[in-house]
Amino acid sequence: MKTKIKIKKLNLPICFVFLLLIVCSCNKEKSEALVVRPINNKTILKNHSNGVDYIFDNLEVNAELVIEDGVHIQVRNNAKINISSKGKLIVLGTKVNTVIIEGQNGKAWQGISIVDGVHHLKGLHLKNASSRGKNFGSIVTKGNSELNLENVEISNSGEGSAILADGLSHIIVGPGCEISDAHAPFEQSFASNIDIANDLTLRNVALECVLLSSKSQSSCKGVYNLDGEGLPYLLSGTLAIQGYQLNISAGAVLMLYEGSSINVLQRGQLFVNGTSHNPVQFKCVNPAKTWRGFYVSNAEVNINRTIIKNVASNDSSHGIFTLRNNCTLNIRNTDLRTNKTKCAITTFGSIKLNPDFRYLNKFNLMHALCQY
Amino acid sequence: MSVLKFKNICIMFCVTSSLISLEAQTNFGLGISNYSSSFAVQINPAEAGRMKHHWFISPFSINSNIHNNYLALNLPYSPYRILNRSMGDQYKDNNGVPFRNWKWVSRNGSVDKMNLYGSVRIQGPAIFVRKKNFAFGISQEVNIFSKATGVPIHLVNHQLKVLQEGKSNIEFSDDIYAQLTKTNDIQVLQNAYNSINLTLSRNFELKNDRNLSFGLTYKIINSLGGVGLQVKSDGLNLVDSTKDLKFSAPTVRFTEYYARNNKLKAHGRGAMDIGFVYTYRNKETLRRAKYLKRHTDYKVKVGMSILDIGNLIYTRTISTSMESKEDLGLSILEQMQNGDPQEIFNELQTDNANTEPNLVTIYGDRLNVGLPTRLMAHLDFQLIKRFYLNILVTKGLRKKSVDNLYSPSLFQITPRFESRFFEIGLPVSIREVRPTITQGVTLRAFNFFISTQNIVPFFKPKKISEASVFFGVQFSNLPGRAFRMKYGYRKFSKKGCSKF
Numbered sequence: 001m002k003t004k005i006k007i008k009k010l011n012l013p014i015c016f017v018f019l020l021l022i023v024c025s026c027n028k029e030k031s032e033a034l035v036v037r038p039i040n041n042k043t044i045l046k047n048h049s050n051g052v053d054y055i056f057d058n059l060e061v062n063a064e065l066v067i068e069d070g071v072h073i074q075v076r077n078n079a080k081i082n083i084s085s086k087g088k089l090i091v092l093g094t095k096v097n098t099v100i101i102e103g104q105n106g107k108a109w110q111g112i113s114i115v116d117g118v119h120h121l122k123g124l125h126l127k128n129a130s131s132r133g134k135n136f137g138s139i140v141t142k143g144n145s146e147l148n149l150e151n152v153e154i155s156n157s158g159e160g161s162a163i164l165a166d167g168l169s170h171i172i173v174g175p176g177c178e179i180s181d182a183h184a185p186f187e188q189s190f191a192s193n194i195d196i197a198n199d200l201t202l203r204n205v206a207l208e209c210v211l212l213s214s215k216s217q218s219s220c221k222g223v224y225n226l227d228g229e230g231l232p233y234l235l236s237g238t239l240a241i242q243g244y245q246l247n248i249s250a251g252a253v254l255m256l257y258e259g260s261s262i263n264v265l266q267r268g269q270l271f272v273n274g275t276s277h278n279p280v281q282f283k284c285v286n287p288a289k290t291w292r293g294f295y296v297s298n299a300e301v302n303i304n305r306t307i308i309k310n311v312a313s314n315d316s317s318h319g320i321f322t323l324r325n326n327c328t329l330n331i332r333n334t335d336l337r338t339n340k341t342k343c344a345i346t347t348f349g350s351i352k353l354n355p356d357f358r359y360l361n362k363f364n365l366m367h368a369l370c371q372y
Numbered sequence: 373m374s375v376l377k378f379k380n381i382c383i384m385f386c387v388t389s390s391l392i393s394l395e396a397q398t399n400f401g402l403g404i405s406n407y408s409s410s411f412a413v414q415i416n417p418a419e420a421g422r423m424k425h426h427w428f429i430s431p432f433s434i435n436s437n438i439h440n441n442y443l444a445l446n447l448p449y450s451p452y453r454i455l456n457r458s459m460g461d462q463y464k465d466n467n468g469v470p471f472r473n474w475k476w477v478s479r480n481g482s483v484d485k486m487n488l489y490g491s492v493r494i495q496g497p498a499i500f501v502r503k504k505n506f507a508f509g510i511s512q513e514v515n516i517f518s519k520a521t522g523v524p525i526h527l528v529n530h531q532l533k534v535l536q537e538g539k540s541n542i543e544f545s546d547d548i549y550a551q552l553t554k555t556n557d558i559q560v561l562q563n564a565y566n567s568i569n570l571t572l573s574r575n576f577e578l579k580n581d582r583n584l585s586f587g588l589t590y591k592i593i594n595s596l597g598g599v600g601l602q603v604k605s606d607g608l609n610l611v612d613s614t615k616d617l618k619f620s621a622p623t624v625r626f627t628e629y630y631a632r633n634n635k636l637k638a639h640g641r642g643a644m645d646i647g648f649v650y651t652y653r654n655k656e657t658l659r660r661a662k663y664l665k666r667h668t669d670y671k672v673k674v675g676m677s678i679l680d681i682g683n684l685i686y687t688r689t690i691s692t693s694m695e696s697k698e699d700l701g702l703s704i705l706e707q708m709q710n711g712d713p714q715e716i717f718n719e720l721q722t723d724n725a726n727t728e729p730n731l732v733t734i735y736g737d738r739l740n741v742g743l744p745t746r747l748m749a750h751l752d753f754q755l756i757k758r759f760y761l762n763i764l765v766t767k768g769l770r771k772k773s774v775d776n777l778y779s780p781s782l783f784q785i786t787p788r789f790e791s792r793f794f795e796i797g798l799p800v801s802i803r804e805v806r807p808t809i810t811q812g813v814t815l816r817a818f819n820f821f822i823s824t825q826n827i828v829p830f831f832k833p834k835k836i837s838e839a840s841v842f843f844g845v846q847f848s849n850l851p852g853r854a855f856r857m858k859y860g861y862r863k864f865s866k867k868g869c870s871k872f
Binding site: 029030031032034036039041042043044045046047048049053054071 | 630632633634687688689690692730731733734735736737738
């Protein structure tokens with residue numbers, strides 16, 4: 001009897017604790033996210049919860065996608081967002097209500113790939129788009145695409161760049177943009193173009209420069225320009241200017257890796273146009289190391305107001321400029337100090353030269369011209 | 373109250389209610405019975421304050437109905453045989469499973485658009501407690517609503533043909549193409565929600581032992597999801613008698629409503645029922661029961677309530693809408709005069725191939741689905757001891773739009789007999805969907821309630837265009853001594869509990 005009474009007395013508190021546990025577990029915040037289907041018609045995503053609003057899983061965007069302010073999107077592990085040639089991406093975030101696109105549970109995803117069209121990203125925070133690794137970007141643009149960024153933050157791009165501009169794409173990095181935790185902020189092909197605003201913030205970025213991709217050089221045709229405003233350029237390897245014209249504007253800084261060179265070949269043309277206040281610079285990315293200089297064959301090189309540093313070669317017949325076959329070299333007002341070659345200019349065969357030897361003779365480290 | 377006064381009240385009530393166009397949810401006369409407290413509270417929360425019981429618990433009740441104005445069943449056996457498969461063997465296949473015959477489906481030739489409504493309400497558990505003139509209750513319910521209105525009958529016939537022949541590639545008939553030239557507003561909406569209802573009621577004792585009771589039920593709603601579809605078009609309009617006809621291309625909107633995952637967090641303002649009940653007693657019905665310490669009988673009871681004031685709120689929605697960028701034009705008037713409807717439609721498609729529809733999908737839009745707000749008025753009159761006449765009228769207060777739930781309205785007269793352990797009512801109803809008079813029956817035996825608004829098909833299963841059933845269980849401190857002695861409830865003395 002006493003036992004029965006004790007059990008009865010315990011029943012109520014046990015029930016109460018049990019109910020409390022159920023209520024507490026039920027009350028845990030659950031995700032209200034909706035899974036977004038492939039986009040085949042104009043789609044608008046609105047903010048509808050305090051947490052994650054949408055989940056993307058290898059999303060194909062074949063029409064206009066508008067993401068309104070405050071939307072929070074998670075992308076499944078290793079998934080990507082593909083904007084096709086018919087697609088268009090418009091992000092309408094604000095400084096107060098940013099749009100967030102990140103990997104699910106903090107895991108890496110493949111980023112956004114844009115093939116064509118004009119796209120606008122405002123008030124966006126892109127995170128953890130790093131699963132493709134090196135030589136890729138959190139955002140990859142191709143074809144004739146144009147991408148406008150304003151108040152965009154790209155973080156955790158891992159070993160890749162924040163933005164890879166391939167093909168003939170044009171990236172306009174507007175005010176308020178920030179890039180952090182990336183190998184490099186930008187990577188571009190020659191044909192593409194990146195305009196960078198003055199207030200771009202870089203934090204914890206291994207290379208604070210624009211990587212120039214050497215991948216697509218063989219298919220280059222026409223005229224390409226490297227802008228002098230903004231970040232310095234880093235060539236990913238030997239630059240081959242073959243069959244096209246490359247103009248480098250005043251103020252541009254080109255860095256090269258140790259042992260690489262700039263080869264101007266087969267009707268290629270290089271025009272380097274610095275100014276007295278904004279000379280163009282060519283140097284090694286590691287100031288303690290050296291690169292191999294210019295190799296010109298059946299091509300034309302015009303250099304004015306330029307600083308060339310850190311060139312050295314094991315082959316004594318190579319100079320800062322090594323010229324072969326039919327080529328033209330016009331060089332003016334160029335600083336060739338801190339180079340370790342035997343000659344400034346080395347020629348093999350019939351060469352048209354127009355160097356300012358008086359200028360060149362100032363550099364007592366080397367001979368001005370060596371002819372073989 | 374004299375017979376003349378009663379007649380006057382009834383006439384006024386009937387005349388007033390007949391002037392109101394009918395559009396709201398069905399209900400049963402059983403709900404107003406003096407012993408059906410949990411169900412009466414569903415119709416009018418003020419009933420809780422004036423109920424006989426000290427407490428009652430309803431573990432379960434279900435109320436379901438479906439009606440339409442176009443299709444009807446002509447069964448060769450009574451519908452109740454479907455439940456236990458007791459129909460003849462000639463109506464079963466080789467495996468003993470009852471088969472269906474499409475010939476049993478008949479059509480109402482006097483309508484050109486089909487309207488269908490259906491609802492299921494499952495309530496329980498419900499617990500109510502009354503202390504003197506206050507009553508408080510808590511209950512839980514799940515509601516499922518469906519409606520399909522304005523559906524052209526040719527489209528329904530086409531779909532039946534697809535089901536009947538088992539083919540999905542049956543071509544549209546000329547009638548369907550011809551329907552495209554007319555004004556259409558097809559609405560299909562299905563939605564469900566569950567709610568926890570908190571009821572508070574207060575009874576005021578007035579002079580001459582009359583009562584006025586007010587009640588309020590607040591519903592904490594959790595939307596469970598649903599779908600909605602609207603197809604709207606203005607048909608074919610003559611722009612200029614000498615040249616052009618304008619075809620107003622349809623606007624289509626399809627919406628998916630998804631339930632929230634965080635169910636315990638309040639979402640929106642919920643819903644509310646409010647009502648009042650006035651009880652009149654004459655000398656004959658004045659009897660204050662010692663056990664209950666209140667008058668339990670009445671001569672006339674009049675009540676009015678507004679139910680389901682509120683909306684279902686959805687934030688997890690996917691809504692796709694299609695609109696043509698411009699109306700389609702047809703410049704060849706002569707062809708229109710003698711042309712085949714299908715050929716005309718094909719030509720419209722060809723001539724206007726460049727007119728692409730504007731298709732937009734919106735995720736996460738905050739959408740409201742209006743609950744079936746309705747006004748209910750009831751009059752309950754005791755003719756002689758234990759015999760009552762109940763008149764119940766409902767009217768919908770919602771607009772007939774695709775974003776609102778509603779059920780067709782009702783006018784119902786129910787004569788009933790009620791006693792401590794047994795009750796029977798015979799509701800006669802007229803409904804908006806298909807304005808025919810139906811005869812139902814309501815039964816209570818001890819703690820169990822069962823009723824239907826259409827009993828005739830059980831005996832004569834022809835032209836069945838609607839079905840409804842109500843079943844519930846309720847336990848309370850009533851009916852009385854026999855009940856208490858059976859269950860060992862000995863708190864009250866013999867004297868205090870003899871009469872109710």
